[in-house]
Amino acid sequence: EALYRINGWGDPYFSINAAGHVVVSPKGDRGGSLDLYELVEGLKQRNIHLPLAIRFSDILADRLERLNACFSQAITRYNYPSLYQGVFPVKCNQHRQLVEDLVHFGQPFQFGLEAGSKPELLIALALLKTPNSLLICNGYKDKEYIETAILARRLGKQTIIVLEQLEEVDLAIEAHQELGITPVVGVRAKLSAKGEGRWATSTGDGAKFGLTIPEIVHVIERLKSVNLLSSLQLLHFHVGSQISSISVIKDAIREASQIYVQLAKSGADMRYLDVGGGLGVDYDGSKTNFYASKNYNMQNYANDIVAEVKEACEQAKVKAPILVSESGRAIASHQSVLIFDVLGTSQVMTQGAVAAQSSDHLIIRNLWETYQLIQGDNYQECYHDAIQFKEEAISLFNFGYLSLSQRAKAEQIYWACCQKILEIIRDEEYVPDDLEALRMNMASIYYVNLSVFQSAPDSWAIDQLFPIMPLHRLDEQPTRQGTLADLTCDSDGKITQFIDLRDVKSLLELHPLKPGEPYYLGLFLGGAYQEIMGNFHNLFGDTNAVHIALTPKGYHIKQVVKGDTMGDVLSYVEYDREDLVESIRQQTESALEDGTISISESQRLLNSYKESLDRYTYLSVES
Ligand code: PLP
Numbered sequence: 001e002a003l004y005r006i007n008g009w010g011d012p013y014f015s016i017n018a019a020g021h022v023v024v025s026p027k028g029d030r031g032g033s034l035d036l037y038e039l040v041e042g043l044k045q046r047n048i049h050l051p052l053a054i055r056f057s058d059i060l061a062d063r064l065e066r067l068n069a070c071f072s073q074a075i076t077r078y079n080y081p082s083l084y085q086g087v088f089p090v091k092c093n094q095h096r097q098l099v100e101d102l103v104h105f106g107q108p109f110q111f112g113l114e115a116g117s118k119p120e121l122l123i124a125l126a127l128l129k130t131p132n133s134l135l136i137c138n139g140y141k142d143k144e145y146i147e148t149a150i151l152a153r154r155l156g157k158q159t160i161i162v163l164e165q166l167e168e169v170d171l172a173i174e175a176h177q178e179l180g181i182t183p184v185v186g187v188r189a190k191l192s193a194k195g196e197g198r199w200a201t202s203t204g205d206g207a208k209f210g211l212t213i214p215e216i217v218h219v220i221e222r223l224k225s226v227n228l229l230s231s232l233q234l235l236h237f238h239v240g241s242q243i244s245s246i247s248v249i250k251d252a253i254r255e256a257s258q259i260y261v262q263l264a265k266s267g268a269d270m271r272y273l274d275v276g277g278g279l280g281v282d283y284d285g286s287k288t289n290f291y292a293s294k295n296y297n298m299q300n301y302a303n304d305i306v307a308e309v310k311e312a313c314e315q316a317k318v319k320a321p322i323l324v325s326e327s328g329r330a331i332a333s334h335q336s337v338l339i340f341d342v343l344g345t346s347q348v349m350t351q352g353a354v355a356a357q358s359s360d361h362l363i364i365r366n367l368w369e370t371y372q373l374i375q376g377d378n379y380q381e382c383y384h385d386a387i388q389f390k391e392e393a394i395s396l397f398n399f400g401y402l403s404l405s406q407r408a409k410a411e412q413i414y415w416a417c418c419q420k421i422l423e424i425i426r427d428e429e430y431v432p433d434d435l436e437a438l439r440m441n442m443a444s445i446y447y448v449n450l451s452v453f454q455s456a457p458d459s460w461a462i463d464q465l466f467p468i469m470p471l472h473r474l475d476e477q478p479t480r481q482g483t484l485a486d487l488t489c490d491s492d493g494k495i496t497q498f499i500d501l502r503d504v505k506s507l508l509e510l511h512p513l514k515p516g517e518p519y520y521l522g523l524f525l526g527g528a529y530q531e532i533m534g535n536f537h538n539l540f541g542d543t544n545a546v547h548i549a550l551t552p553k554g555y556h557i558k559q560v561v562k563g564d565t566m567g568d569v570l571s572y573v574e575y576d577r578e579d580l581v582e583s584i585r586q587q588t589e590s591a592l593e594d595g596t597i598s599i600s601e602s603q604r605l606l607n608s609y610k611e612s613l614d615r616y617t618y619l620s621v622e623s
Pocket residue numbers: 089092138238240241242276277278279326327328329330528
C-alpha cells in the first residue's frame with residue numbers, strides 16, 4: 001500500500017485486499033466493495049475490452065453528499081443564518097449519464113448546474129428540473145445566450161447571468177427590454193487576492209474573465225440607470241482550479257466578502273455569494289501544498305468560507321448570502337477509473353555478469369574487478385569506475401583494439417555493475433544525484449494499450465500527476481521500475497511522472513510480465529476534465545466506458561458506452577466508409593488483373609478491411 005500511497009489518495013474509495021487486488025468501495029465507509037480486478041475480468045467476459053473507463057455512480061453520489069454535509073456542518077458550527085446551494089460546472093465532465101446522475105443525486109440538496117458556454121447551457125436547461133436549484137450562466141455570452149437564459153425563467157429555471165465582460169450588461173438590459181422579463185444577474189470579480197499554481201492567472205488584473213472593481217461600479221451605475229439594480233443578486237469569483245493551499249482560499253474569500261457587503265450596501269438586491277471552483281483533489285496523497293495535493297480537507301474549506309462570510313456580513317450588518325460553490329474536480333474526479341493493459345516491456349540488457357578470463361583484455365578484467373568490489377559503502381565510486389572503463393572499452397573498439405565479442409562482454413559487465421548498484425540503492429532513502437541518472441537509465445519501459453492524448457491529456461499538456469498502479473499482484477513485491485509509453489507514434493505519448501515517495505525523479509514500481517497473463521494498470525482520479533479534453537491524436541478514439549452501480553449482491557452494469565470504432569474516427573475526419581472500401585476493392589481488382597494477388601487473398605484483405613471499420617481503435621490483446 002505504501003508503495004503507491006493508495007491510503008493517501010484513495011481513501012475511502014480505493015484500497016488493497018488480501019488477494020493483492022485493488023478494491024473499490026463506491027459508497028466510501030458506508031459499506032459494500034468490489035474487487036476491481038475481478039470486475040475487469042467480468043467485463044472482458046462480456047466482450048467489453050480495455051482500455052476501459054469504469055464510472056462508479058455511487059462515488060459520484062458520495063462526493064456530492066460529502067460536499068453538502070461539510071457545508072451543512074460548517075453552517076451549524078458557525079450558526080450561519082443562510083444556506084449552501086452548490087452547482088456542478090458542466091465543463092468538468094459533460095457526459096449525459098454523469099450529468100443526469102448528478103442532477104438526480106443532487107435533488108435533496110437543490111444542487112444545480114453551471115454552464116460555461118451555449119452548448120452547456122442547452123444541457124443544463126434540459127436536464128436540470130430540480131425546483132429552486134440554481135443554473136449559473138458563466139462564460140462568454142452573446143445575445144442569443146442571454147435571451148435563452150432569461151426566457152428559461154418562464155419555465156421556473158433559476159438562471160443567473162454572471163456578467164464577466166463589460167458588454168454583457170448592455171446585452172442583458174437589451175434582452176430584458178425586448179422580452180419584458182426581468183433577469184437575475186451576477187458579477188464576476190477579478191480579485192486582487194493571488195491565486196496559485198497552474199491556474200493562478202484565473203484571477204487578478206490580467207485574468208481572462210471577470211470585472212475589475214471600477215467595472216463593477218460601472219455595472220451598478222448602468223443597471224441603476226434603467227431601474228434594474230435589484231436584478232443584481234450574485235457575486236462570483238474563481239481563483240483557479242486545484243488550489244493547493246488553504247491560505248489562497250482564505251485570502252480570496254476575505255476580499256470577496258468585503259466586495260459582497262459593499263454591493264449589498266450600494267442598493268443591489270444581493271442574495272448569493274458564488275465562490276467558484278478550486279477545491280483541490282489530493283492526487284498524490286501527500287496532504288501538502290504540492291501542486292498535485294492540497295493542505296486542507298473539504299471540511300476546512302467549507303469552514304473557512306462560512307466563517308469568513310458570516311463575520312464580514314455581521315460586521316457590516318448585511319444579510320448573509322446563500323453560499324454557492326462550483327466545485328467540479330472535487331466532485332467528478334474520483335468516480336472514474338481508467339483501466340488499461342500492458343502490451344510489452346523493454347528494458348536495458350541485464351543478462352548478468354560473465355566472469356573475465358585471464359585471456360580477456362585488461363579493460364574487461366578491470367570491469368570485472370569493479371563488479372566484484374561493489375558493495376554498500378563504495379557503490380558510488382564503483383559506478384564512476386565502471387562508466388570510465390566502459391567508455392575506454394568503446395574507444396579501444398573504435399581504434400580497432402577490441403573485437404566485437406570483447407566489446408559485448410565489456411558492455412555486459414558494465415550493465416551488470418549498474419544492476420548490482422541499482423539493487424543497493426533501491427531501498428535507500430537518499431540517492432546521490434549522479435546515481436539518479438542510473439535509476440532513470442535502467443528503468444523499464446512498459447508499453448500500454450492507451451493514448452495519453454485521448455485519456456489523460458493533462459498528463460501530457462500540463463504534467464498533471466495522476467495516481468497509477470497495478471490492479472493486481474499487489475501481494476508480490478514489484479521488482480521493476482519503469483515509465484509508461486502509449487500507443488501513439490509520438491514521443492510525447494508517455495507518462496514519466498508518478499507519485500514520488502522518495503522525492504526523487506519518479507518511476508513506477510511494476511511487476512515483470514508473466515507469459516500469457518494480463519497485467520492491468522489503473523489510472524485513478526481522472527474523472528474531471530480528461531475525458532472531454534482528450535483528442536484523437538493518431539486516431540485513437542474514445543475508450544469504452546461502463547457505468548457501474550453497487551448492489552447488495554455485487555454490481556449492476558447501468559450502461560455500456562461503446563468506444564469509437566475505426567469507422568467512427570475516420571468519419572470524424574470526413575472519410576466515407578463506402579468510398580474507402582470501394583478504393584480497396586478497385587485496388588484488389590487491379591492486382592488480380594496483374595496477377596499479384598489471388599482471389600482468396602483479395603477476399604481476405606477486403607473482408608478484414610471492412611471488419612476493421614467496426615472494430616475498436618485500440619489493440620486487441622489475447623489473454
Ligand atoms: N467555475 C469556473 C468559473 C471555472 O473556470 C472552473 C474551472 O476552472 C470551475 C468552476 C471548476 O473548478 P474546479 O474544477 O477546480 O472545481
